[in-house]
Amino acid sequence: MRLLKTETALGAKKIAVNSLFDNDDLIQKTGIEYVYQSDDSTVSLALTACTNIEKYIDKNSIKLCMMVTQTPDDYLPANSITLSNRLGLPSDCLAIDISQGCSGFVQALCLIDKLNSFYNNILLVTADRYRSKLHDADRSTNAVFSDGASATICQYDPQFGIIYESHFTDGSKRNLLFQSAGKKENNGFLHMSGAEIWMFTRIKVVPQIVEAINFCKNNNLKINGIYIHQASRVVVDGIKSLLSFEKEKVFENYSAYGNTVSSSIPFLLKDFPLNFSNKNSVNIFAGFGVGLTSSVIIYGKKNG
Known part of the structure; x- marks a missing residue:
């Protein structure tokens, strides 16, 4: 499994943490001065991360689209199915969701490493809009979480894994x-x-x-x-x-x-x-x- 390329996308709205909470000690503790929010859907944010994948691989060769998210747009169908359609992936591409958070990318790689020899080209997408889950007054979450997404091309290569x-x-x-x-x-x-x-x-x-x-x-x-x-x-x-x-x-x-x-x-x-x-x-x-x-x-x- 070779990690051929990773692209990312960040929520378009840049928010200064000190505009949310007047507390310099908070920023000193977290190290985060700005957080980012997306007003788009989770799939749309994911789609932005996937914008450049065709520079590195023919999308028609992708046989598995795996999407990690805990902010799904729909409970059903799987968000990876909607994403695959909007990306124009082939109809013989398997699309599955994984509901995991901060461990999700690593855990998805563990699964892909076992599947890659069969599904030679796999698109791994992560996308979360955690800011949609937050209470305005909660400093522990509002001062750290940003909305973001990524797209990683995992290509079969027996020398890597x-x-x-x-x-x-x-x-x-x-x-x-x-x-x-x-x-x-x-x-x-x-x-x-x-x-x-x-x-x-x-x-x-x-x-x-x-x-x-x-x-x-x-x-x-x-x-x-x-x-x-x-x-x-x-x-x-x-x-x-x-x-x-x-x-x-x-x-x-x-x-x-x-x-x-x-x-x-x-x-x-x-x-x-x-x-x-x-x-x-x-x-x-x-x-x-x-x-x-x-x-x-x-x-x-x-x-x-």
Whole structure:
């Protein structure tokens, strides 16, 4: 599975966080001065991310369209079906949705890596409009989340793929980050317990990343970069401080885009393209959040 190209799209409306909340300490903590909102549909935002894919691949060769979203335009049909139609993908293309959040891109890659030899060319799309879920007075969410989308072309190549993967799922912590159907809880708005989620990240996610780093050391794999979910400054800097690894190789761009949920790692891939110029070079991806879940993979050349 070669990640041939990643394109991204951000909500068109740029919002200064200090126009929402008069609190300089808040921006200092999150590292996010601006968030971005889309007034378009989720599929339309996804379509924008897909605008340039034909520069890199014939759309008629795409055999699977997988869309990760937690802000669907429709409960049915699947949003990937609507997207496939608007993109003009062939009618023999399989289209499926995955309802996952900040872990979704990494988890989708795990599935695609197993499917890629059959569906040679796969379009992986992430799209979330979390700002449509937020209460105006909720600083913990309104000051960090942006609407964003991405499109990644996954092309079959037996020399590239996932070398290692690790997953963690704990549904007992569902109440730390949720949006209920209807208005039965929190009036239907997104709820996030930031401090508790950081504790989960420190206790569960960081050890997963450390295990992946150690796997690379034990197998003589050179880590070119670590791509972690861009939750906020407190999370990204916190993870960096707990890793015995070169800080400059743990990439970050949350200050430019905010927290784009399932698209945050694709935004990193756009800004920090994968590099496999060195022998045995690999990269680590770590997605974590809603569930609570976390997924960590090592991606690179399978044969060095």
